[in-house]
Amino acid sequence: MNARVAGFPIYTLVMAGVALIVFIGIPLTTNSFQTFQFANVAAFVIAIVGLNILTGYSGQISLGNGAFMAVGGYTTALLAAKWPLPFIGFVPYGYTIPLAGLVAALLGFLIGIPALRLRGIYLALATFALALAVTPVLNNYDGFTGGHAGVFLKSATPPFGLDLSNDQWLYFMCWAIAAILYVPAFLMLRSRTGRAWMAIRDSETAAVSSGISLAYYKTLAFGISAFYAGIAGSLFVINNAYVDPDSYSLALSLTLLIGLVIGGLANVWGPILGGLLVVWLPYFAEKSAGFRLGPISLGGKPDIEFGIVLILIVFFAPNGLTGLIGRGIRWYRSKRDAGRGAAPLPAPAVLEEATQGGEPSEIIG
Amino acid sequence: MTGKPMRGFGIAAVAIITLACGAQQGQTSATQTDVGVTKDTITIGGTFPVSGPATAYYSVAKGADAYFEYTNAHGGIGGRKIKYTVVDDAYSAANTPAKARELVQDDQVFLTYGDLGTPNNLAVRDYYNQQKVPQLFVFTGSSHWGADYTQYPWTLGWQPDYVSEGKIYAKYMLQNESSDKIGILYQNDDYGKDYVNGLKQGLGDKASSMIVKEVTYNTGDPIDMKSQVNALKGSTADTFYVAATPNYAANAVTNAIASGWNPKLYMNNVSNSTSTWRKVAGALGASSAKVDGMISTVYLKDPVDTAKWGSDSGVGLFKTVMSQFGGALAPSQPCPADGTDGFCVAGMASAFSLVDVLKKANADGQLTRKHVMDIACCGFNETNNPLLLPGEVVNTTKTNHFPIQEMQLEKWQGDHWVTFGQVIDARK
Numbered sequence: 198m199n200a201r202v203a204g205f206p207i208y209t210l211v212m213a214g215v216a217l218i219v220f221i222g223i224p225l226t227t228n229s230f231q232t233f234q235f236a237n238v239a240a241f242v243i244a245i246v247g248l249n250i251l252t253g254y255s256g257q258i259s260l261g262n263g264a265f266m267a268v269g270g271y272t273t274a275l276l277a278a279k280w281p282l283p284f285i286g287f288v289p290y291g292y293t294i295p296l297a298g299l300v301a302a303l304l305g306f307l308i309g310i311p312a313l314r315l316r317g318i319y320l321a322l323a324t325f326a327l328a329l330a331v332t333p334v335l336n337n338y339d340g341f342t343g344g345h346a347g348v349f350l351k352s353a354t355p356p357f358g359l360d361l362s363n364d365q366w367l368y369f370m371c372w373a374i375a376a377i378l379y380v381p382a383f384l385m386l387r388s389r390t391g392r393a394w395m396a397i398r399d400s401e402t403a404a405v406s407s408g409i410s411l412a413y414y415k416t417l418a419f420g421i422s423a424f425y426a427g428i429a430g431s432l433f434v435i436n437n438a439y440v441d442p443d444s445y446s447l448a449l450s451l452t453l454l455i456g457l458v459i460g461g462l463a464n465v466w467g468p469i470l471g472g473l474l475v476v477w478l479p480y481f482a483e484k485s486a487g488f489r490l491g492p493i494s495l496g497g498k499p500d501i502e503f504g505i506v507l508i509l510i511v512f513f514a515p516n517g518l519t520g521l522i523g524r525g526i527r528w529y530r531s532k533r534d535a536g537r538g539a540a541p542l543p544a545p546a547v548l549e550e551a552t553q554g555g556e557p558s559e560i561i562g
Numbered sequence: 563m564t565g566k567p568m569r570g571f572g573i574a575a576v577a578i579i580t581l582a583c584g585a586q587q588g589q590t591s592a593t594q595t596d597v598g599v600t601k602d603t604i605t606i607g608g609t610f611p612v613s614g615p616a617t618a619y620y621s622v623a624k625g626a627d628a629y630f631e632y633t634n635a636h637g638g639i640g641g642r643k644i645k646y647t648v649v650d651d652a653y654s655a656a657n658t659p660a661k662a663r664e665l666v667q668d669d670q671v672f673l674t675y676g677d678l679g680t681p682n683n684l685a686v687r688d689y690y691n692q693q694k695v696p697q698l699f700v701f702t703g704s705s706h707w708g709a710d711y712t713q714y715p716w717t718l719g720w721q722p723d724y725v726s727e728g729k730i731y732a733k734y735m736l737q738n739e740s741s742d743k744i745g746i747l748y749q750n751d752d753y754g755k756d757y758v759n760g761l762k763q764g765l766g767d768k769a770s771s772m773i774v775k776e777v778t779y780n781t782g783d784p785i786d787m788k789s790q791v792n793a794l795k796g797s798t799a800d801t802f803y804v805a806a807t808p809n810y811a812a813n814a815v816t817n818a819i820a821s822g823w824n825p826k827l828y829m830n831n832v833s834n835s836t837s838t839w840r841k842v843a844g845a846l847g848a849s850s851a852k853v854d855g856m857i858s859t860v861y862l863k864d865p866v867d868t869a870k871w872g873s874d875s876g877v878g879l880f881k882t883v884m885s886q887f888g889g890a891l892a893p894s895q896p897c898p899a900d901g902t903d904g905f906c907v908a909g910m911a912s913a914f915s916l917v918d919v920l921k922k923a924n925a926d927g928q929l930t931r932k933h934v935m936d937i938a939c940c941g942f943n944e945t946n947n948p949l950l951l952p953g954e955v956v957n958t959t960k961t962n963h964f965p966i967q968e969m970q971l972e973k974w975q976g977d978h979w980v981t982f983g984q985v986i987d988a989r990k
Contacts (some may be wrong), residue, residue, distance in 0.1 A: 238661075346681065347685060352689075436661060442656075442780075443654045446654075446782070
């Protein structure tokens with residue numbers, strides 16, 4: 198599972214073991230709502246992995262991946278609960294998940310073609326328009342989408358008579374899908390394709406002169422990114438058992454980008470931290486009623502607290518949380534190599550290190 | 563800089579750190595209880611627009627919370643204090659399902675009370691009914707709550723329903739203004755459509771000739787309402803029937819007057835808070851007189867009308883409660899004790915009903931979800947609500963699940979509403 202901590206097989210194994218224990222332990226030790234929240238984390242992780250491919254690796258800034266999520270989400274909602282197919286009837290929600298990905302991927306390819314002509318800030322603006330259009334379009338075709346009243350789904354229950362609560366089932370299902378989708382993303386980024394994307398990101402001119410087809414790789418990135426977003430959108434709908442056009446507001450697209458940047462752009466593990474952050478930070482902000490910053494009361498004002506934390510992270514960890522952790526690990530190693538404390542696990546002491554104002558570090562991964 | 567032990571995957575640690583939870587369990591004394599009830603507290607929850615385009619409604623929660631605090635200071639519910647947990651869904655139904663889960667599964671509330679918004683409550687009533695958690699006295703007048711009771715027995719409304727209110731306006735129009743050409747603005751969901759349907763049903767055969775234009779908006783749309791108002795102004799309409807939430811309604815009326823349209827105005831009850839219209843009048847300045855004569859309905863006493871209610875004991879209680887506890891929920895924006903914020907009045911009035919229900923359940927020795935619902939849904943008969951118009955009763959029976967049904971018409975004059983005519987039973 199882990200591959201990127203500089204040739205430490207035992208360390209890697211221990212980490213994988215810890216990760217597994219945490220993964221199994223979460224639904225056993227948290228209450229059902231927190232388990233549900235962690236299921237949403239998995240959906241966010243998938244969406245951010247997709248955005249990471251597009252923005253982090255191929256260098257195309259997208260503010261519109263929420264639109265791809267909407268396509269995936271509505272594919273699931275409409276097939277599972279609104280429009281029965283002839284002979285089949287309503288499609289069981291599990292089968293709609295890959296379909297959601299494929300339909301979104303198709304849209305991704307289509308968007309990717311005109312996007313070829315746009316770069317940088319212009320592409321960002323075009324995808325921004327896409328994100329803005331989602332809610333009005335879904336509202337406008339209310340005969341087909343159900344419009345503002347939304348679409349209600351049956352709650353997802355565990356299949357095969359599994360002895361799990363609904364929330365535990367959602368948790369395991371979402372994380373299993375996230376794990377399955379992580380592998381190809383991981384491999385792709387280490388393949389010719391991934392190198393081609395990064396070459397395009399770093400210099401299109403150099404990439405073209407090395408024989409890389411811009412059109413092919415850029416639309417491929419859009420399509421794959423949209424596929425991940427579509428799956429994530431589908432999982433959100435299944436988790437919530439409800440969807441309406443507001444579910445895919447501009448804020449969602451921005452949230453994805455925030456999660457990506459805060460987690461760590463172009464880092465394999467960034468999406469996991471990003472997903473955890475965008476789900477749990479607003480939650481804790483809301484629960485922190487009474488929290489004060491000097492004379493200013495911040496309690497119960499989640500947006501403000503969220504914003505402050507984001508600013509702090511961007512300021513102190515310009516390479517995202519993974520960059521910060523990587524820096525912490527290196528700091529620890531340099532201490533240890535200087536002859537001090539030989540603990541088996543490194544102790545980066547994330548935030549304290551940050552306030553020390555260490556030198557900027559490059560992206561790991 | 564002290565090195566901390568245990569580090570590794572940021573993921574692992576972050577995940578573990580987040581897992582602080584202590585589920586409250588109901589303690590059994592002599593009284594039978596459920597989740598959310600301890601020997602000292604009753605935790606209840608509600609979803610409200612604390613942020614977003616419908617924040618005016620947050621005052622309902624503030625008014626209710628003030629009354630809970632007042633109740634707590636006067637012995638609570640048999641010694642138990644009510645703790646009201648309000649979460650923000652920003653009036654977007656897309657947010658409400660996750661917030662409902664948070665209340666039930668994370669905050670472990672005994673019941674939810676006062677949840678605001680028609681689409682919002684529709685989005686979660688399946689969930690609450692599956693979980694058998696009371697969704698009590700929801701703050702929306704959709705006819706769904708009363709009409710769908712058999713299918714959703716854990717959901718109950720409180721205020722008069724919008725269809726009936728629409729019929730009252732229709733009746734008035736037919737009697738007094740039957741040549742009106744009506745332009746309608748409504749929120750494009752079940753709430754707005756209820757008002758339109760009520761009006762059409764009330765107008766009957768005349769509906770197609772009297773209603774000349776209908777325009778809509780969606781929650782979350784830009785607040786200015788200019789394009790909608792221009793479309794109506796461009797029609798032959800001389801009467802403006804507004805089924806919109808306060809901020810949208812205020813902008814629509816402001817623009818209708820600022821644009822020189824100057825229609826006759828009908829304002830849905832959900833947006834008739836005095837403070838809203840004083841602000842509009844202030845913004846309109848010299849043309850504020852054109853708001854005068856705007857017609858709405860009322861089922862609550864209006865503390866601003868001191869000539870009528872100055873010596874009323876119910877309004878006196880309201881002023882006491884708000885001056886002591888008005889800021890309990892939101893200290894920076896408290897409920898004003900003068901009653902200019904009608905939603906604070908509505909919040910306290912419905913909180914009074916909830917306290918009434920809880921006290922009855924406690925007296926029966928059964929502070930359980932089931933028993934509370936049984937009391938509220940099917941045999942509730944509250945005749946002493948301090949803030950309802952005299953003679954109004956909060957009443958349910960085995961066959962009637964619309965708790966309040968009486969309303970009175972009112973007209974805007976300068977800086978306050980003036981009631982006229984009789985109290986009308988909206989369902990007749």
